[in-house]
Amino acid sequence: MTATAAAAPVRGRTFACKVDEVSIGQPRIVAFGRISIGIFQLDDGYAALLNICPHRAGRLCEGPVCGTTRQTDRAEFVYERAGEIVRCAWHGWEFEIRSGKCLVDDRLKAKTFPVEVAGDDLYLELGR
Numbered sequence: 001m002t003a004t005a006a007a008a009p010v011r012g013r014t015f016a017c018k019v020d021e022v023s024i025g026q027p028r029i030v031a032f033g034r035i036s037i038g039i040f041q042l043d044d045g046y047a048a049l050l051n052i053c054p055h056r057a058g059r060l061c062e063g064p065v066c067g068t069t070r071q072t073d074r075a076e077f078v079y080e081r082a083g084e085i086v087r088c089a090w091h092g093w094e095f096e097i098r099s100g101k102c103l104v105d106d107r108l109k110a111k112t113f114p115v116e117v118a119g120d121d122l123y124l125e126l127g128r
């Protein structure tokens, strides 16, 4: 994962990076002034999360992209949702990349940003 600085906003959206700078399991961290955002490629598109964990402000997007384990009623754990979760490196809390929803505490949610693909470029809507 590599950090870059982004260009100035254009028509309500802000250029973030080139499509080929993000790959599945390898998010791109982009700085917009003092704000850091992680851009993730998923099976069906892209998602972006503020790089601040809502638990204790760790750098959420720098944790591993992974799946999660679901406990069943048969004393077993089933690994699922591979590639849909980012695990904060500070305390290991898991967040859905698409929604920002915290799997540990449903009162917490990481801030998300819409991602737009235009040719070879990825843009973010930062104003929401």
Ligand code: FES
Binding pocket: 053, 054, 055, 056, 057, 058, 060, 088, 089, 090, 091, 092, 093
């Ligand atoms: S700061 Fe992210 S899990 Fe604690």
